[in-house]
Amino acid sequence: MIKRELYMSRIRPFIGSEPIKVMTGIRRCGKSVMLELIKQELTESGIDPAQFISINFEDMRYAHLQTAEALHKEISRRAAEIGGKVYLFFDEIQEVKDWEKCVNSLRVTLDCDIYITGSNARLLSGELATYLGGRYVEFVIYPFSFAEFIELYRPTAPDEPVQKSFQKYLLYGGMPYLSNIKYADEPSKQYLHDLFNSVQLKDIVKRNKIRDVDLLERIIAYVMANVGNTFSASSLAKFLKNEQRTVAPETVLNYIKYCCDAYLFYQVKREDLQGKQILASNEKYYIADHGIREAVFGGNTRDINLILENIVYLELLRRGYTVTVGRTGDKEIDFVCNKRGEKLYVQVAYLLASEETIAREFGAYDIIRDNFPKYVVSMDEFDMSRNGIKHRNIRDFLLMDEWI
Known part of the structure; x- marks a missing residue:
């Protein structure tokens, strides 16, 4: 079981304290494992399982x-039997x-x-804010980073x-x-395809009571094809x-929001970046795991420039940055990143194969x-670093401890 220290270092200060610890993220990204890691830490600190x-x-x-009533009754009964402090772990609450x-x-x-996970x-919106306002801390869990992938994949191909x-x-992805199926080609594709179907059916169709599943599938396919490209709801509707x-564009927006x-x-x-304002239209979208895109849609190698962007974007989120796409006149900066007042700018390209490409990216x-x-x-x-702008191979960039 990989330690996932990036998340544990953030969760650890809250272990044993009053706020409810909430872990969210796409289905099967490792939230249940985080609960096991927390149990492990508690046990090592002397808490009886x-x-x-x-x-x-x-x-x-x-x-x-x-139902709330049935769960409350059961937990109250079991807590009374245990006596003293209890540690509650609720998965897919x-x-x-x-x-x-x-x-x-x-x-x-x-x-x-209390520790809970959800997909x-x-x-953490609506009623929860009313009931638990200020009494919870949220941690978004993402699929494996490249560093985590290497840690589990290396024993397969040392x-x-x-x-x-x-x-x-x-x-x-x-x-x-x-890692349990040793990244074998066909089983991996099958698993990722089935995972996608599960997310689509359970977390999107069923949860939002969507009747026009064909329309949803078409919208998802369009967004997958265009990860990293700007587009509007109107252009997708056309x-x-x-x-x-x-x-209607509003329906498109609702389905993408789901x-x-x-x-x-x-x-x-x-x-x-000049007017310091968020632009109202033409956002970009990235997929939670590019392996799902390859299994469902294909073309990761063909669209490698977009996939590299997707990988870097998710890495920025993992490390706690808020990210926007920057516009300066007719130029665009792929990622403008903020974390506690510190900024970072990142341009992503496939290859700097010509002077024209180098001039554009730098x-x-x-x-x-x-x-x-x-x-x-x-x-x-x-x-190819120049003019104070650092150039890094993407593998090295993803494996760096700090970007300074």
Whole structure:
């Protein structure tokens, strides 16, 4: 079991304390493993595992506990039997109707430490804000980074050079379970395809009561094809009209939002770096795991420039940055990143194969006058840094401890 220290270092200060620890992220990204890692830390600190109460609400054995009343009654009974402080671990809590009321009541009435996971971004909106306002901390869990992938993949191919391992990562992405099937080609594709179907059916169609599944599938296919490209709901609606599917831009936006709520896609807004304002249209979208794209849509090698962007974007999120796309006149900076007042700029290219490409990628920074780090990241093996702008091979960039 990989330690996932990037997340544990953020969760650790809250272990044993009052706030409810909430872990969200796309289905099968490793949230359940995070609960096991927390249990492990608690055990190592001297807590008796007999004080743990764990329920995975996707397990049919617990179907009778999927209402707030039933769950509250069961946990209260088991806590009374255990005596003293209890540690509650609820996996995929969104399956429980009115779970917020139950969790808040347990927090108030029991001596307990609560950890929950969920596969929907709206887990922490609406009623939850009312019941638990200021009493929870959220941690978004992402599929494996390249560094985590290497850690699990290397035993499968101990003599393989890192360049070849990265090619594998380009195709298979970072879903944790793939290490169990040793990243074998057909089983990996089958698993990722089935995972996608599960996200689409359980977390998008069923949760949002979508009737026009064909329309949803067409919209998802369009967004997958265009990861990293700017487009508007209107342009997607026009595309669908050409496909004999008339649909309002508002419907398109709603369907994409449902996908974002399920953590299948991430929306990145565009920022006017001169006017310091967020632009209202033509956002970009990236997929939570590029391996899913390859299994469902294909073309990761063909669209490698977009996939490299996708990989870098997810790495920026993992490391705690908020990210926008920067516009300066007619130039665009792929990623403008902020973390606690510190900025970072990143341009991503496939290869700096010509002087024109080099001028375009480095020239995007021409009117940025601050002294924050600026990177151009590509597949090139040779360092082309210039004018204070750092060039890094993408593998090296992803494996760096700090970007300074």
